[in-house]
Amino acid sequence: MLRISQLCKIFTSGNGMEQTALDCVDLHVGPGDFVTIIGSNGAGKSTLLNAVAGVYGVEQGRIWIEGQDVTLWPEHRRAALIGRVFQDPMIGTAASMTIEENLAMALKRGCRPGLRFGVNQQNREHFQELLSLLDLGLENRLKEPVGLLSGGQRQALTLLMATVSSPKILLLDEHTAALDPKTAEQIGELTRKIVASRRLTALMVTHNLQDALEFGNRTLMMDRGNVILDVRNPRRAKMTVDDLLEQFASLRGKRLLDDRALLA
Secondary structure, three states, X not given: OEEEEEEEEEEEOOOOOEEEEEEEEEEEEOOOOEEEEEEOOOOOHHHHHHHHHOOOOOOEEEEEEOOEEOOOOOHHHXXXXXXXXXXXXXXXXXXXXXXXXXXXXXXXXXXXXXXXXXXXXXXXXXXXXXXXXXXXXXXXXXXXXXXXXXXXXXXXXXXXXXXXXXXXXXXXXXXXXXXXXXHXXXXXXXXXXXXXHHOOOEEEEOOOHHHHHHOOOEEEEXXXXXXXXXXXXXXXXXXXXXXXXXXXXXXXXXXXXXXXXXXX
């Protein structure tokens, strides 16, 4: 489904200093894999997702999605294959547009510019059916501006928008981190439900080590632009947070992650 070969990304600061964000990364993610990604700040987690999505060009390497080499594709072209949810609930939706208009726009993701995203009755009924699965009452608020929604409701809508067109890859970049604990748990459970029901292939960056072990079927650990650990079920199912900490210490000889991860 997703194959990455020798992927390198280097950022250059204003004073000419170079920082390697991805250091010849090799990765294969099979159809239906739900992969969680952990690592220290600056390990390359978000950069990896951005490279897959086409936000960043890369200095070296190739990216294939479902057998198609998308390395040179611009971000808007890859959008037809990729759904994304970001940490900030305000990203991913248009506040001034209604709920149904946002969903209609999501259905047209990856289509050529200029195509209308008007809402017809058939689409409206489809949106109501999808929104009812969220159990937030949004199916009765189709004509309300998204800006009136709470952060949790907006993130739930963003998740639905990211998956409504059945993308080949779903990228989740700490999509529960900015929410309060109760709402984060609700969005987490909704994520499990949508990924499982649609049989999506997903990559989820998280700082929560417990979530890294409980979500999906596979966990990657990154450090300094490299994948240093790749563990899958059934082995992963027997691991604990302490096991992850010990693995990192043995591989890198330093403390894993930051206080946000340890306290999550």
